Amino acid sequence: MVNRLIIESLAVRCFRNIERIDFEPTPRLNVLAGDNGQGKTSLLEAIYFLATSRSFRAERMRELVREGDPSASVKASVLEQSDRREQRAAISGGRRNLKLDGKTPERLSSYATRTPVVVFHPGDLQLGSGPASVRRTLLDRVALYFEPIAMDHRLRYTRASKERQRVLEERGSEASELEVFETLMARHGCHVQAAHRRAAERLSVALTPAFQRMAAPDLVLGVRFAPGGSEDQAEFLEALRGRRRADMRARRPGFGPQKDELELTIDGRSVRRHASQGQLRILTLALKLAELECVREARQAHPILLLDDVSSELDPDRTGAVYRFVREAVCQVFVTTTRPELFTTPDLEPGERLDWRLSGGVLSAVSGA
Numbered sequence: 001m002v003n004r005l006i007i008e009s010l011a012v013r014c015f016r017n018i019e020r021i022d023f024e025p026t027p028r029l030n031v032l033a034g035d036n037g038q039g040k041t042s043l044l045e046a047i048y049f050l051a052t053s054r055s056f057r058a059e060r061m062r063e064l065v066r067e068g069d070p071s072a073s074v075k076a077s078v079l080e081q082s083d084r085r086e087q088r089a090a091i092s093g094g095r096r097n098l099k100l101d102g103k104t105p106e107r108l109s110s111y112a113t114r115t116p117v118v119v120f121h122p123g124d125l126q127l128g129s130g131p132a133s134v135r136r137t138l139l140d141r142v143a144l145y146f147e148p149i150a151m152d153h154r155l156r157y158t159r160a161s162k163e164r165q166r167v168l169e170e171r172g173s174e175a176s177e178l179e180v181f182e183t184l185m186a187r188h189g190c191h192v193q194a195a196h197r198r199a200a201e202r203l204s205v206a207l208t209p210a211f212q213r214m215a216a217p218d219l220v221l222g223v224r225f226a227p228g229g230s231e232d233q234a235e236f237l238e239a240l241r242g243r244r245r246a247d248m249r250a251r252r253p254g255f256g257p258q259k260d261e262l263e264l265t266i267d268g269r270s271v272r273r274h275a276s277q278g279q280l281r282i283l284t285l286a287l288k289l290a291e292l293e294c295v296r297e298a299r300q301a302h303p304i305l306l307l308d309d310v311s312s313e314l315d316p317d318r319t320g321a322v323y324r325f326v327r328e329a330v331c332q333v334f335v336t337t338t339r340p341e342l343f344t345t346p347d348l349e350p351g352e353r354l355d356w357r358l359s360g361g362v363l364s365a366v367s368g369a
Helices: 040-052 108-112 122-129 132-146 149-171 178-214 233-242 244-250 277-299 316-328
Strands: 005-015 018-023 029-033 071-080 083-092 095-100 117-120 221-226 261-266 304-308 333-337 353-359 362-365
Touching: 005 040, 018 040, 018 362, 029 040, 040 071, 040 083, 040 117, 040 304, 040 333, 095 108, 108 149, 117 277, 122 132, 122 277, 132 149, 132 178, 132 261, 132 277, 149 178, 149 244, 178 221, 178 233, 178 277, 233 244, 261 277
Parallel strands: 029 333, 029 353, 117 304, 304 333
Antiparallel strands: 005 018, 005 071, 071 083, 083 095, 221 261, 353 362
């Protein structure tokens, strides 16, 4: 059985340009309208931060706190089938504070998978045309739900890698401490590598039919995982030892899961180098639908879906495909748009759709919508 997952109430404080928002979304479709720069994306980002402890558009936590305020917080009541829980994520002094029913979770991964969420925003067009790091992040997200421990391996690998690089630059390639950090990198890196490969395999299974539904029938999509390291710990360790001087010169490691790539081709040609804008948009949408399917399968719950102004980036046919999916989806959906009149939902029952307007970070219900 796949569970329904619903945010029943949401309280946002001092997040981005939002000073205070309290609202009770509908379990089905919530349309958030307003001009650019009024807080629509910030509200979706707040939901994403609450669910995952991360932002989908910022690396530094301090960027999420409203200017002039010392801290920010997002709190929600979440219903999963008959289980109701309180979830809270806050930022103070650049550090996160996470709570589930008032208790600090034992692992970050257990918090980040409790309320699954999938976001589709304009930056996702980089999935096809952008650097490999964008696609690795997608693999990390999928791996997180199937193998939550992969997040812990990745954090430990990253810490050990940074320490190794520091020693290389400060003490050279013969420093005795390198062996300790390289052993840790090999131990955790091979687990991350394997998790990336398995995530790529699962994503490929869901991606192919999603792409076929939207693309021209004669287009053939290819998906290949290109490893940047090894799943064998001894081989991994040996490669690090042999690359010390090269990594010292490059000021970064050249071997490991941080070099993994998800290679995408259409009719045998690289998507990054040869795909048209139309093909990139179709592929991006297919990748997000595949991510949604993977998360649903792994978590056995319908993820909350966040759609940030997708109509501005997709052509009318693809926008129509997104809206048809939203109307048919079982999950709770939050959509932002500057033109809500273009988003028609005549087949939804009264109460299944609620319209809201954001202006200057203030949310208000649209009467008569």
